[in-house]
Amino acid sequence: MPLSEREQRMLRELEEQLQTEDPSFASSLQEAPVGKLNVRNLVLGLLVAVAGIGVLVLGIYQQLIPVGIAGFVIMGIGVYFATTGGVSSAGPKNSNGGNGNGGGSGGSGPKSSTPSPSGGFMSNLEQKWEQRRQQ
Numbered sequence: 001m002p003l004s005e006r007e008q009r010m011l012r013e014l015e016e017q018l019q020t021e022d023p024s025f026a027s028s029l030q031e032a033p034v035g036k037l038n039v040r041n042l043v044l045g046l047l048v049a050v051a052g053i054g055v056l057v058l059g060i061y062q063q064l065i066p067v068g069i070a071g072f073v074i075m076g077i078g079v080y081f082a083t084t085g086g087v088s089s090a091g092p093k094n095s096n097g098g099n100g101n102g103g104g105s106g107g108s109g110p111k112s113s114t115p116s117p118s119g120g121f122m123s124n125l126e127q128k129w130e131q132r133r134q135q
Contacts, residue, residue: 010128017121045082049075 003011019026052075059068 013124021121042082045078045080048078048081050078052076052078 015026052071052073054071055074056068056071059065059071
């Protein structure tokens with residue numbers, strides 16, 4: 001279902017506010033390849049996950065807790081690899097975004113010097129919420 005013009009306008013406003021308040025975070029979101037899956041990593045991750053399930057079942061069948069735990073860990077690694085294979089290059093950029101958290105504390109400095117943007121942002125959200133409730 002497509003967004004209405006009003007919702008599109010609100011989305012654009014939110015994106016602009018995010019860009020002005022925390023440009024490093026906004027740029028990290030833009031750089032992340034959304035929806036792109038590496039098929040090779042997906043298949044390998046699923047194979048590892050299935051192998052982990054097999055080891056888990058073997059551990060349960062043999063009543064060996066360490067084998068069951070190892071199977072669960074292998075399964076988790078496989079699922080993690082399958083789901084984050086194409087986004088792993090964005091991970092270090094997010095860790096730079098972690099450095100941006102230091103910038104986030106610096107970002108809170110401008111918010112304290114000019115309380116209107118953060119207060120304006122929240123008040124805009126509250127106003128929009130009230131408008132939706134009234135409609």
